Amino acid sequence: MADRAEPGAAGSDADAESGSVGDDNRGRALVALEIMRRRGLIDPATYEARRKEIEGS
Numbered sequence: 001m002a003d004r005a006e007p008g009a010a011g012s013d014a015d016a017e018s019g020s021v022g023d024d025n026r027g028r029a030l031v032a033l034e035i036m037r038r039r040g041l042i043d044p045a046t047y048e049a050r051r052k053e054i055e056g057s
Contacts, residue, residue, distance in 0.1 A: 026054055026055065029054045030051065030054055030055070033047060033050055033051060033054065
């Protein structure tokens with residue numbers, strides 16, 4: 001039987017997309033925020049508020 005990943009374990013692609021790989025920084029946080037917006041996971045008002053918060057910190 002082939003080796004399988006543990007259930008619920010995120011692969012490196014998922015981590016990279018979420019911005020959780022390496023140091024936290026504004027660029028990665030903004031990319032993750034943009035991905036959430038594109039996928040419809042957050043509404044436009046929440047996106048704008050969080051974007052301003054990230055850019056201001």
